[in-house]
Amino acid sequence: MIGTYIHHLFHNDEWRTIWLNHLRRKKGLPEKDPLYITAKKDEQYDRLADYIRTYIDVDAVVKLATEKEG
Amino acid sequence: MKGIMFQGTASDVGKSLIATGFCRIFSDLGYKTAPFKSQNMSNNSYVTMDGKEIGRAQGIQAEAARTEATVYMNPILLKPRNDIHSEVVLFGKSFKTYSGQDYRTSFYEQGLKAIETSLSVLQSQYDLLVIEGAGSPVEVNLKDRDLVNMKVAEMADIPVILVTDIERGGVFASIVGTLALLSPHERKRVKGIIINKFRGDVALFQSGIEWIETQTGVKVLGVLPYLHNHQIDGEDSLSIRGKAADGLDIAVIRLPYISNYTDIEPFLFEDDVTIRWVEHREQFGHPDAVIIPGTRSTIHDLKVLKERRLDQAIVRYVKSGGTVVGICGGYQMLSEKLYDPYGADTGIRGYEEEGLGLLPVHTTFFVSKKTVRMKGTIHPKSGYPMSGIQGYEIHTGITKKVRDDHRCCLFSFMKTEERQMDGFNTIIP
Numbered sequence: 001m002i003g004t005y006i007h008h009l010f011h012n013d014e015w016r017t018i019w020l021n022h023l024r025r026k027k028g029l030p031e032k033d034p035l036y037i038t039a040k041k042d043e044q045y046d047r048l049a050d051y052i053r054t055y056i057d058v059d060a061v062v063k064l065a066t067e068k069e070g
Numbered sequence: 071m072k073g074i075m076f077q078g079t080a081s082d083v084g085k086s087l088i089a090t091g092f093c094r095i096f097s098d099l100g101y102k103t104a105p106f107k108s109q110n111m112s113n114n115s116y117v118t119m120d121g122k123e124i125g126r127a128q129g130i131q132a133e134a135a136r137t138e139a140t141v142y143m144n145p146i147l148l149k150p151r152n153d154i155h156s157e158v159v160l161f162g163k164s165f166k167t168y169s170g171q172d173y174r175t176s177f178y179e180q181g182l183k184a185i186e187t188s189l190s191v192l193q194s195q196y197d198l199l200v201i202e203g204a205g206s207p208v209e210v211n212l213k214d215r216d217l218v219n220m221k222v223a224e225m226a227d228i229p230v231i232l233v234t235d236i237e238r239g240g241v242f243a244s245i246v247g248t249l250a251l252l253s254p255h256e257r258k259r260v261k262g263i264i265i266n267k268f269r270g271d272v273a274l275f276q277s278g279i280e281w282i283e284t285q286t287g288v289k290v291l292g293v294l295p296y297l298h299n300h301q302i303d304g305e306d307s308l309s310i311r312g313k314a315a316d317g318l319d320i321a322v323i324r325l326p327y328i329s330n331y332t333d334i335e336p337f338l339f340e341d342d343v344t345i346r347w348v349e350h351r352e353q354f355g356h357p358d359a360v361i362i363p364g365t366r367s368t369i370h371d372l373k374v375l376k377e378r379r380l381d382q383a384i385v386r387y388v389k390s391g392g393t394v395v396g397i398c399g400g401y402q403m404l405s406e407k408l409y410d411p412y413g414a415d416t417g418i419r420g421y422e423e424e425g426l427g428l429l430p431v432h433t434t435f436f437v438s439k440k441t442v443r444m445k446g447t448i449h450p451k452s453g454y455p456m457s458g459i460q461g462y463e464i465h466t467g468i469t470k471k472v473r474d475d476h477r478c479c480l481f482s483f484m485k486t487e488e489r490q491m492d493g494f495n496t497i498i499p
Contacts, residue, residue, distance in 0.1 A: 001394045003401035003429050004481055005469070006444065006461035007117070007364065010336045015448065015457045020340065022454070023318050023358050023393060029342065037339050045134040048087070048297075049094040055272075056264060056292030058095060064229045064261050065074040065096070065198060 013037060071189075072101070073199030073228040076264075077219055079244035081205045083235035084266040086127040087297070089202045093135035096198055104196040105131030106226075108185045109146040109204060109218050111156070113329040113366055117462040121442045122162020123147060126332065131200065142188040146181055146217070148173075149329075151366060160184060164439050174215050181217045189226050199226060208251035220256045229261040231291065237267040242282065249286055262291040269296050317342030321357035323384075323400070324349045326374055327366040333397050334361065354383045359393040362400025368435075368467070369416050369423045372403045381426055388428055402433040402467050409434045414466050430475040433467045440465060446484035453479070 010016045017034040024031050052058065074092065076085045089105060096103040105128045116129025116139060124144040132139035141162035148156040151167060158165045158177065161184065168177065192199060207219035223230050234244050249257055263282060268275065272293045279290045322334055324347040337343045348354055362384075365371040375381050388394055396404045405425035413419040414435040425433070445460040459482060471478065 001388055001404075001428060002481055003396045003404045003431070003469070005398055005401060005463045005465055006459065006482070006484070007333055007398060007464065008461040009395075009397060009459065010333060011461065012457070012459040013336075015459050016336055016340075018448075018454055018457055020318065020343065024342075026393075027318065027358055029317065032340075032342070035339055037336050040339050041133065045090070045094045048091040048134075049098065051297065052088065052091040052095065052292075052294070055294045060262065060289070060291055061074060061092065061231065062096075062099065064231070066072050066101075 011037070071193045071199060071226060071228065072197060073201060073226060075201035075203060075223045075226070075228055075230045076233050077203035077207045077223070077230050077260075079206060079232065079234040079248045083233050084294070085202050085233050086131075088233060088264065088266065088294070089200050090127070090131045090134045092200050093131045096200065097135045097137075101198040102137070102196045103135040103198045103200060104137060104192045105135060105143050105200050105202070106188070106192060106222075107144050107202040107204065107218070108188075108222050109148065109181070110144055111148040111150065111204075113149050113327070114331060115147060115149070115159075115329075115464075116332075117441060117443065117464065118162060119443060120162075121462065123159050123441060123464065124162060127202070131202075135200070137196075140191075142191045145184040145188040149366065163441075174212070178215050178217065182221075185217065185222060185225060199228065201226060201228065203230075206248065207256075208248050210251060220252070220259070223256075223259055230259045231262040231264055232260050232288070233264045233266055235267045236265050236293075237269070237296070241265060242278070242285075245282055246285060249288070260288055262289050264291055265293045267296045268293050317344060318358045319344050319346060319355070320359045320361060321346050321348045321354065322361045322363060323375070323380065325363065325365045325371040325399070327371055329364050329366045329399075331363055333363055348380070349378075351379050351383050354380065354387075357387075357392075359395065360384060360387060362394065362396040362403060364398035364400060364465075366399075367415060368399040368402045368433075369408055369410060369421065371399065372408070372423060372425065375403070385426060385428065394428070398463075398465055402465075402469060404428045405431045405433040405469060406472065407432045408467075411435070412437050430471060430473050430478055431469050432472050433469045435467045437466065444484045446482050449480040449482050451479040452481050 013034045013036050021031040076089050078085045093103055093105055107128055110125030112125055114126045115123040116126045117123055118139050122141045124141055125147055128144040129139045145161055147159035150156050154169050155167050157167045204218040234241055275293055282290055320343060322345055334345055337345050403426055406427045408423045408425050410416050410421040414437045441464040443462045448454050448457045450456060
């Protein structure tokens, strides 16, 4: 049992994997290698951007954002 | 300055997510991009590198823009304490607690100044701003004290895209109505419309687009289909997806004033982990681990836990060998006793409450709040392998061990800029 003031404790990929593998062992599940969520998140931002590019006239938005009109 | 502002016809139309996407798009194009939202109302904050609090969404958007989040990206953060009062966080630090009425009458000028300062700092450091409004820009009863919508667009002098959501119907009325209620010079600033959360075949909506463009003279820049299962967390919600049944089942206790539930976010990326919210005793079940997250009102939420007899379920679970992690407010609840001598947590001076008694520690609440980023390692005595960890603390309480218990060890060594800390994190292996 753990009590801690540290927010984002489980954002530490190595520690999260240690803790989850401890639970996995206890349940007889196979252990896993660490998952690097920063890289995963970055992929998601890319996917979101692609999604917006597909359905929104991004050129028009860029033009609005970068060209000053009166 | 260069930039674009997304305003909505209502709350929750998807401005945040669209702004996040555009932060990445502008960054991809080589613009040094910063997100901005003058004022957020949320208990779910993001902590910057220098230990200050801003709205979660702007923290995420900064990540998407590939930049470091700062307090200037969200200078005002309102954290609801209860139905009437909110804590005002100004430039990342707790400033004052106001009632809604007091806030509108006495904070306005100061708020405007904070926005002005922030915009000028961002302007000096970035090429382009992606700004998000809040709610609707035409709440006519509040408009003269606007700190979040057209006022901000005017201060930054950038165009506005109106985002609307088709999911609940009324899309035409909300677009035309919003534009009609804007003053003529504000309306001139609206250069485009985005329709969000569309389900079905966009081609069938073509006549709708034409109608909007003819009627309003504003171009529809896109119709965005409903986005399913995105893991990027929004402003105030965390969508928990269902996963495989044969993996790990982690129960997260849902407290009424739960805060910082982004602590749970990493588990969403783990394919074999299911996160299950538990509000009532009947939902407890047989989890593989229980997480008690942080809360804005520890003692209040502890009493709710007791009313629902979830306290007994947790104690019994631990005694039968269950794994429990209490973070921040959840940690404080594990104490034997909680003291509130100054009323910092409950508003009642000298208030005391029995904790769950699962750790031999006492928690005392103080008035000043501490927010600090930290780095450290798991303590060798904790029973877990040594591993580097980092995170942040944000709380008013101090938790101390009150007697020797050989089962209770330090959880981690923590180091902050100010001092070497032997972080009082405790574990019973």
